[in-house]
Amino acid sequence: MTDNYFKTYPNKEGFFNEYGGAFIPPMLEEEMRKITDAYYAISKSHSFISELRSIRKHYQGRPTPVYYCNRLSEKYGGRIYLKREDLNHTGAHKLNHCMGEALLAKHLGKKKLIAETGAGQHGVALATAAAYFGLECEIHMGEVDMAKEHPNVVRMRILGANVVPVSHGLKTLKEAVDSAFEAYMKDPITTIYCIGSVVGPHPFPMMVRDFQRVVGIEAKAQFFDMTGELPDNVVACVGGGSNAMGIFSAFLDDSECSLYGVEPGGRSMEHGEHAATMTLGKPGVIHGFKCYTLQDENGEPSPVYSVASGLDYPGVGPEHSMLKDLKKVTYEVVSDKETIDAFYELSRMEGIIPALESAHAVAYAIKLAQENPRESILVNLSGRGDKDLDYVVDTYGLPD
């Protein structure tokens, strides 16, 4: 049945029920069709699969481990496990889809990879993939995020990427996507927009999900190996939703597993103070696809905010939008404050400093553990927190 799910969603036009599709101008239509055709042709080929497998093992260091949190579980109850994507090369799950996207780009004869980045993790991962394959790389990043995630800006530059500062609007992730699209539209033939999550026009939500499925496939087997059962709960943060789709994809048919997507609650649930797209948005079209969207009555995207630059987006993956309607996944909100507490808690209880994005998932897992002390919880720890250290300490100080 799982196989059937992946064959059913998305459909030929890229729809996950009413969401997704390709709401793009004709200047991009033909290129998207080419990318889709190439993806279907190449991704099933033996040589593509073996090359990607070899990269995952020898270059990325996969499989990443699943780790049982001894002290955290003891303190809060429950049994908390982490899928350690922070140990994936470059420090986040993003490299899983970047290596796939770049390998495809190479097959398509593209010269340059273009992308947006919020927290800088997708940018770093794509710059890494570009270096690996000998391609050019151009990363668009909001000026606010560049200041906040400075270490990642330096990493991208060391890796040889051209980082383009984006200075319009709120100068964060949405504007970075606008800017990357604009750059891509100037030359869609020799460049390719390697979008950073399960968002954007078809085939990207499908492709990025497929490349991230490795996380769920590994985690399910590892968890079973460790416990002899399936996890009662699976938790992941949701920005665009790539790390969450990666892990959820292995459990969609397991009705005994409850799946939780955690959205950024920011400073409050007031307009402009959060990015809780699933919780407060309604269906709309943004950046070429249909999904739950935070927007005003004229269809203009709303301003959004989160302490985690990688979650700060007014749209969300179309597949998540469908899974919400189908009630396969429950979407919950965690505030900045709870996130910062979880950031320090995981650091001090387990010696693992999480990315602020991932700390949202940890915060929710702690809540779940307290409410369900007998249950197991598998968290996708999507990235490590090195990029956030200065920002967190300078803004929130060190706890006692």
Place this chain on the structure above:
Amino acid sequence: MNRINQKIKEGKKILSIYFTAGYPELNDTVRILEELEKNGVDLIEIGLPFSDPLADGPTIQESSTAALKKGMHTELLFEQLKDIRKSVSIPLIIMGYFNPVFQYGVEAFCKKCHEIGIDGLILPDLPLDVYQSEYEVIFKKYGLINVFLITPQTSDERIKQIDDASNGFIYMVSSASTTGTTKGFGEEQQHYFDRISAMKLKNPQIVGFGINNAETFKQATRSAAGAIIGSAFIKHLTSHGVDAISKFVKSIR
């Protein structure tokens, strides 16, 4: 018969102008429309500004940002246009992005257009298959023509599908990128114009992007039924204002 079909039947090469509603000033919309008609323009595309325009070059984007900042939005545009058919009789098209229309409600939007006397819509990001499966009935019900775009990259097969689905004209984007040509059309464009002309489509074609003076207008309309000027007109509005519209139109033809 829809005003667009009628105008095309007249047989003269069509000069079409695009401008962004609410630019340069919020309440310039009606005056610009009247001036354009008075000066012999054949067809007008009224741009409904959107903050995330995937298909626009920088000039149009900047005008959209400015118009949104001044307070332009869907309901206000309809309000400004409510008596437009008392003073303007040439075909009018609203060009915008799908989400504002979707949020307004596609049926409500089309109904409003019909009441005002709008003849067609151009929504560059509404895919053909979604239009056909969900919205074509509504467009037909309100007598609206939906205009599709093609580019030099669009395959012959796709162009034929678009031709079948069209009932007014086909918007022929002159180049594969949003920046378009700024220095006249070269061999590549000529080849594209010839290729499309040789396909003998049932719908006439109107060329857009990169037309900025009498020469490019002439070049574009050699085989096509007409041409659309957007960025060049907006630049002219920015530097010379609404009073100088006549000068701009005369410089083209």
